[in-house]
Amino acid sequence: MDTKQAGEKIFSRDNILILCHQNPDGDTLGSGFALLYALWNAGKAARLECADPVPKSFAFLAPGREMPRFEPEFIVAVDIADLQLFGKGLERYRDRVDLCIDHHPSNTRYAAHTCLDAGAGATAEVILQLLRDAGQPVTEEIANCVYTGLCTDTGCFRYSNVTPRTLRMAADMLEAGADAAGINRRMFETKSQSRIAIEKDVLNTVRYYFGGRCALIYITREMLAATGADETELDGVSALPRQIEGVEAGVTLREKEGGFKVSLRTAEYLDASLLCGRMGGGGHARAAGCFLEGPLEQCIARVVKEVGEALDARDEAAEKGTL
Amino acid sequence: MDTKQAGEKIFSRDNILILCHQNPDGDTLGSGFALLYALWNAGKAARLECADPVPKSFAFLAPGREMPRFEPEFIVAVDIADLQLFGKGLERYRDRVDLCIDHHPSNTRYAAHTCLDAGAGATAEVILQLLRDAGQPVTEEIANCVYTGLCTDTGCFRYSNVTPRTLRMAADMLEAGADAAGINRRMFETKSQSRIAIEKDVLNTVRYYFGGRCALIYITREMLAATGADETELDGVSALPRQIEGVEAGVTLREKEGGFKVSLRTAEYLDASLLCGRMGGGGHARAAGCFLEGPLEQCIARVVKEVGEALDARDEAAEKGTL
Numbered sequence A, B: 001m002d003t004k005q006a007g008e009k010i011f012s013r014d015n016i017l018i019l020c021h022q023n024p025d026g027d028t029l030g031s032g033f034a035l036l037y038a039l040w041n042a043g044k045a046a047r048l049e050c051a052d053p054v055p056k057s058f059a060f061l062a063p064g065r066e067m068p069r070f071e072p073e074f075i076v077a078v079d080i081a082d083l084q085l086f087g088k089g090l091e092r093y094r095d096r097v098d099l100c101i102d103h104h105p106s107n108t109r110y111a112a113h114t115c116l117d118a119g120a121g122a123t124a125e126v127i128l129q130l131l132r133d134a135g136q137p138v139t140e141e142i143a144n145c146v147y148t149g150l151c152t153d154t155g156c157f158r159y160s161n162v163t164p165r166t167l168r169m170a171a172d173m174l175e176a177g178a179d180a181a182g183i184n185r186r187m188f189e190t191k192s193q194s195r196i197a198i199e200k201d202v203l204n205t206v207r208y209y210f211g212g213r214c215a216l217i218y219i220t221r222e223m224l225a226a227t228g229a230d231e232t233e234l235d236g237v238s239a240l241p242r243q244i245e246g247v248e249a250g251v252t253l254r255e256k257e258g259g260f261k262v263s264l265r266t267a268e269y270l271d272a273s274l275l276c277g278r279m280g281g282g283g284h285a286r287a288a289g290c291f292l293e294g295p296l297e298q299c300i301a302r303v304v305k306e307v308g309e310a311l312d313a314r315d316e317a318a319e320k321g322t323l
Helices: A003-011 A026-041 A056-061 A088-093 A123-133 A140-153 A164-175 A180-188 A193-203 A221-227 A231-238 A272-277 A296-320 B003-011 B026-041 B056-061 B088-093 B123-133 B140-153 B164-175 B180-188 B193-203 B221-227 B231-238 B272-277 B296-320
Strands: A016-020 A046-050 A074-078 A099-102 A113-116 A207-209 A214-219 A249-256 A259-266 A287-293 B016-020 B046-050 B074-078 B099-102 B113-116 B207-209 B214-219 B249-256 B259-266 B287-293
Touching: A003 A026, A003 A074, A003 A099, A003 A113, A003 A123, A016 A026, A016 A088, A026 A046, A026 A056, A026 A074, A026 A123, A026 A140, A046 A088, A056 A140, A056 A180, A099 A123, A113 A123, A123 A140, A123 A164, A140 A164, A140 A180, A164 A180, A164 B164, A193 A214, A193 A221, A193 A231, A193 B193, A207 A296, A214 A231, A214 A296, A249 A296, A259 A272, A259 A296, A272 A287, A272 A296, A287 A296, B003 B026, B003 B074, B003 B099, B003 B113, B003 B123, B016 B026, B016 B088, B026 B046, B026 B056, B026 B074, B026 B123, B026 B140, B046 B088, B056 B140, B056 B180, B099 B123, B113 B123, B123 B140, B123 B164, B140 B164, B140 B180, B164 B180, B193 B214, B193 B221, B193 B231, B207 B296, B214 B231, B214 B296, B249 B296, B259 B272, B259 B296, B272 B287, B272 B296, B287 B296
Parallel strands: A016 A046, A016 A074, A074 A099, A099 A113, A214 A249, B016 B046, B016 B074, B074 B099, B099 B113, B214 B249
Antiparallel strands: A207 A214, A249 A259, A259 A287, B207 B214, B249 B259, B259 B287
């Protein structure tokens, strides 16, 4: 179903319930609230539900007034690729979703109708197109919501999912009054004290091997407990080793029950999948993982040995010209 | 002089020398090389000069072949706001600049003609407009140069200098073949080992005061020497304290001869200029600085005392309702 049909479907109904995914991010909330405001502006009864509370950092997207109560006649899921992402609080709606609006190619088509644009950098792109096709005005409030979805799902327009349309829609949202600089500051330049603390601890673990061709960090449960950092605050941190100049193999170890989860990113030539395969894991050529049992230093020694052997093999092949 | 006139001026001449500013960044080099390639494509003899070598991270913008030699008949400075930014290597051209293309409102108008658009987020915007007005094709090579200028001068489209035009031009560059995701990765997701090392050291200095309303970091000369980090690698690091959630006063101390340079950023209500004024410095309401003589702990104690008094005064006024 395309955005024109989806828009006609939604705006011809009333008492509309919008669902966002659990652990909500900027795209599910930005998309959901944009649709909510458009429906309110069109005189419809509509509300938004999410299994988890709206995080403080996204509170500025939420309306200042209470959501209306009603028995939903039409249920729309936004940015929810899979029923598992509904979360406990929304379980009762799982079999009743009339329409799902999404951009994840992995969408499981659980809804009666699905409006999916896998080429969109964010679901907010699909929502904006839908509002335009439905002839709904894009207010300043809606522009802030759509912009938040666009910028959060693309790492502020850094990632490879950005298309010319993403950037042009962002331009249009600026013209419609979105406070882009303010939103970017909240989203990308504000760090919690616990994030600062875990960053510090993790940077203290950086080790280099093989002339800087391998960089390794680790995160223990003790570090997490001591800093009070949560999973979402680890997102940027664990990407660190592969961001270091000259590093071919970036290794992150995360303590789990009985051992360490190893994640390996490679830059140009090492096959991460093969390498992790030798330790009982697997994955892709540039990103793979495995689980190693035992204490920290033993796990580190094992990974470093495997990386060293892979680098040696590569160097030998390069010398012999058999690459 | 507008971009149409500037374009006519450049493309009607031959043997054109393009100048970039010292310590070259992505905008001066992106703008300069974009213009260079366009002139070459138009069959002109042209070369680019800079007082400093092209940093490794921008080497991909430079041509694979040598610059042609000639006695310049027309000299264009790009993104150089002031003669002081020419650097030693370009001193001989200071009085001979025919045209300056820039976006800095502070431009000192040292050239015979100036094409300045202070509303542009980057000089690359002005260059692209000029090439369009001159009817010059935007090749993939030029698109990469322009995109690099746009993204580096705007913090990858984060800052308040981004306009709808900036984003639309970036969209057009993607369509013209710019490798945006690859450029963003090089520019924003690659860190040197020395940058990692100084980040670690600086994070180890973070101190909080007054329930987290003040955060302070310091950078000593010993830290710089030990990590091998240079000034450019400190850019992001010194912004850290004001990025921390809940912080009203973010303080950075940098060791200089005989004491510490203090820079203070405030979030919402403390007057940084007033506060630094009490320590012999000054600046703006949200960003100010001063110099304090003496050893580290003495300087820290002084700043913290002043911040504490300013916070107390503010709290008292808030209680009395005399704000």
